[in-house]
Amino acid sequence: MGSRKTETEKDAELWVVSGAPWKSLPPTWELLTLPFFARDTATVARELLGTYLVSFLPEGIVAGRVVETEAYLGESDPACHSARGKTARNAVMFGPAGRVYVYQIYGMHFCFNVTTEGPEVAAAVLLRALEPVAGVEVMQKRRGTLLLSKLCNGPANLVQALGITRALNEESVVTGPVRFYREQGKKAALEIVVTPRVGISQGKEPLLRFYLKGNHFVSKK
DNA sequence: GATTGGATCGCCT
DNA sequence: GGCGATCCAATCG
Numbered sequence: 001m002g003s004r005k006t007e008t009e010k011d012a013e014l015w016v017v018s019g020a021p022w023k024s025l026p027p028t029w030e031l032l033t034l035p036f037f038a039r040d041t042a043t044v045a046r047e048l049l050g051t052y053l054v055s056f057l058p059e060g061i062v063a064g065r066v067v068e069t070e071a072y073l074g075e076s077d078p079a080c081h082s083a084r085g086k087t088a089r090n091a092v093m094f095g096p097a098g099r100v101y102v103y104q105i106y107g108m109h110f111c112f113n114v115t116t117e118g119p120e121v122a123a124a125v126l127l128r129a130l131e132p133v134a135g136v137e138v139m140q141k142r143r144g145t146l147l148l149s150k151l152c153n154g155p156a157n158l159v160q161a162l163g164i165t166r167a168l169n170e171e172s173v174v175t176g177p178v179r180f181y182r183e184q185g186k187k188a189a190l191e192i193v194v195t196p197r198v199g200i201s202q203g204k205e206p207l208l209r210f211y212l213k214g215n216h217f218v219s220k221k
Numbered sequence: 222g223a224t225t226g227g228a229t230c231g232c233c234t
Numbered sequence: 235g236g237c238g239a240t241c242c243a244a245t246c247g
Contacts, residue, residue, distance in 0.1 A: 070228070079228070081243095089243060107240030109229050126228060156229050199228050219229095 019136025021060025029181040033174050037097035041116040041123040045071035046210050048114075050190050051182045053130060055162040059138045062162055064130025064152050066180075068211035068218045070197045072113070074123035079200045082122030092170045093122040100178060102159070102169045109156030112164050114173050114180070128198070128209070130158045131217040138163075154219040 032051060037044055046069075054063040072080035074093070081090040081103065092101045093115050101113040101124050113124035130152035132139055139151045139161040152158035164178060173179050191213035196205035198220060211218045 072228075081228080084244080087243075103228085104241065104243090105227060106229050107227090107242070111228060113228090128228085154229070197228070 019132070019134075019138075019140070021062055021135035021138050023061070025054065025061065025063075025181065026183075028184045030184050031174065032180040032182060034096075034098045036180075037114060037116050037173070038118055039097075039116065041073050041121075041125060042071040042208060044114075044116045045069040045125040045208070046192060048125060048127075048180065049192060049210055049212055050186075051180050052133060053127060053158075053162065054134070054179050054181055055164065056177045056179070057163045059163065060135055062135030062138050063133045063181075064158065064161070065133050066127065066129075067131050067215045068127075068129035068209070070126040070128055070210070071116075071208040072124050072126060073208070074117070074121045077123075079197065080123065086122070090122065093124050095119055095170075098173050100164075100168045100171045100173060100176065102164060102166050104166065105156070110159045110164065110166060111155040112159050112162075112168075112178075126155060127158060128155050129153050129211070129217055129219045130161070131215065132161070149216060153217055157219075 048066045048069050051066050052063050053066055074080055075082050077083060082093045086094045089103055092099050096119055097116050099115045101115055102110055104110050111126060113126050115124045117123050132148050132151050140146050143151050143161050151161045193211050193213050194207045195209045196207060197209045
């Protein structure tokens with residue numbers, strides 16, 4: 001009777017962890033540097049899966065494992081913000097790889113991208129979902145929910161969980177307060193699902209969304 | 222100068 | 235599954 005649990009309650013029970021922000025990173029984590037980002041955009045999007053996105057802000061180290069990304073290929077890609085030329089908003093994509101591109105969407109949300117390739121290709125990878133790893137308490141406070149599955153399940157949600165703001169636009173992901181890391185020597189092949197991008201509808205959509213198969217934290221199945 | 226609609230989210234039915 | 239919130243870049247005039 002009254003003991004029957006909702007899906008939300010079961011989810012909360014499933015993912016109880018202790019989540020103080022970290023003071024330092026595991027010694028096995030190595031920073032992703034410019035050569036990683038200065039490559040083919042779809043490759044970068046795919047290879048970012050399984051890495052860790054880390055924010056170093058006053059609240060402490062907060063991190064999530066990348067489980068879902070999308071590639072935006074540049075001026076030849078109608079869905080990419082750079083498709084109709086350089087503007088104040090998209091200017092960072094026309095620069096070097098490894099820079100933060102943050103833009104506001106629907107008047108109230110922000111999305112986080114990292115630029116790829118070189119100045120000759122105005123492309124970027126959108127981060128769509130993370131699996132919470134470090135600083136879960138901070139994420140919960142920023143997001144206003146305790147449910148792990150709702151902390152970083154969507155581009156605007158992960159931005160909020162990591163404390164990313166518009167002020168980070170154009171920052172370097174190598175030297176700035178938001179960076180990517182990977183575990184040294186970890187070469188296990190990840191099972192990756194490839195689909196059309198979310199929220200894009202121009203007809204023949206290329207398969208440029210990547211996520212980890214079966215992962216609980218992706219934004220959409 | 223005005224209008225339009227978006228790489229979203231969460232609440233409602 | 236539908237829809238409103240809420241800003242501003244992009245486009246049109």
